[in-house]
Amino acid sequence: MVTQIPAAAERVTDHAVAGTRRPRRSRRERRDALKGWVFVTPTVVLVVALFLVPIGLVVFMSGSEWSLLGGYRETNGAANFSEVLSDPLLGDAVRFTLKYTVLTTVILMPVAFFLALLVQESRRWNSFLRTAILVPSALGIASASLLFYALYSPQVGPLNPILDALGLMDAGGSILGTPGGALWATVVLIVWRFAGYYMILTMVGLQAVPQEIYEAASIDGASRLTQLRRITLPLLRPTIAMTMILTVTGSLLAFDQFYILTKGGPNNSTLTVVLLIYRYAFETRRDLGMAAALSVLVLVALVLVNVFQLRALGGTRKGD
């Protein structure tokens, strides 16, 4: 009996508190919601003003006659799209962009993977090595392209005499002067600039693999190569997939390196799709409508690539 009193009293006060608290809590909830909105206001302003509006505008522009100097004239339906799609340069640009993307991905990913495995081993010089490989990542693509532009030049570059001595090219020739030379020269530049970046991404993945698995495998007598094939590669699949998305999308949008090294030349042989957007807008056509139409196509293509790759990843990224 006696013990029930405090319990009952507790229940009563509990109820009373709950009763008075309910409206107070909802007021607090409303205040919290308001505070939340205040905190995300800068984000919302940026996203609306510089992201959603431009997306709407690019769609509108793609359906309009809109010249660089004359501005908006009238809506013209799908005329810009049909003009873009009938441009023979577009096919060339798409083909070249895909070729460049495949080449970059196929070279950059194994290089980054190998460097990550090498640097991962805790040896004395490896933090120095890691820093050395990462330094180019601090340079912009534009600075790196300018650097290699000078490096590839017949005037001051050291490569021409070397290639000449190896019998690969005339000393007076230009590395960037042939389609093949221009493509490979750009791939070398991009691998140099991005190897460290993708190496670090891969290392983050490597560090997540539990050390015990390797120890157990060693005890079972598995060789280093077997461990790499049977443990590291399968467990690293999410990381490999992520770095692949980044290289593929990054290469599909290549612009700076080709604008600076080749301007799409020689003979439009290194023209990428994004370079073509720039040309439509500011160089050959001076037609913002056509540039917007190609922008919309690029946007849709990239969103599709992203969605497709994310979905393909969906099953493997659960652990992240």
Add this chain to the structure above:
Amino acid sequence: MMSSRMLQRTTGYVLTALIALTFLLPIGWVVATSVLPNPATSQTDGVGLGNYTALINYGEGLGSYLWNSVVVSATAVVTALVAGAMGGYGFARFAFRGKNVVFMGVLSIIMVPYAALLIPLAVWLNEIGLQNSLIGVGLVLALFQLPFATFMMRNAFATVPRELEEAALLDGCGTAGVFTRIMLPAVRAPLVTVALFVFLIAWNDFMVPLFLVGSKNAPLPLAMVNMRQQTMGVIDYGITTAGVVVLAIPAVVLFLALQRHYIRGFTSGAVKG
């Protein structure tokens, strides 16, 4: 056994040296070329800073281009820090209707390539009084780093113990006070990471100013690229290499000094290429 281990070790050292050299040599070469004599540059005989003097007087003047770069970088870094920190805190700590929609909106920026938005942005910034504006360039660069900044800061705030805030609230601190005096100092390190990433991107960016500002208003990377068109095919590699060095110095120095913070950007899982 002994000799094979030594062989292995030597191979390791040689490999390490070769790889390090591959990545460092181009940078060493550009520094050397910028001061060594070369025909058709401003440094024709003897080692010296002739190319740098030429760079200072090139076009609108190095000072002016550097200032433009500083304006772009500062705008981008400050905007990304303010929006990222405030947004990150909002997403980490408050429940409100529409929160998921806003967060998905931020993340969807990752999906959309900025190459596809520069044409409408060039038109739109004209409309809102940011034509030919370096502030506009900085804001656009910040926008495209917003997913990284927001994600990074939201995760950082989520790891700060709630007791810290509750204690401060009991002491009579308002929400703004808790945010500026308790929460921001607690996430100093991730803030440095965000600032470093955004600075490196903004300082080095060439494409956004190419679309959005004229050559007189160019930040340094754009000015260096423009030089090639203006001289009608005759390229002054002296000024070019000196310009690359000037551009690289702040980026590389900051990167080396803050490498730890740079790596955290990757381990946090918030990186986007």
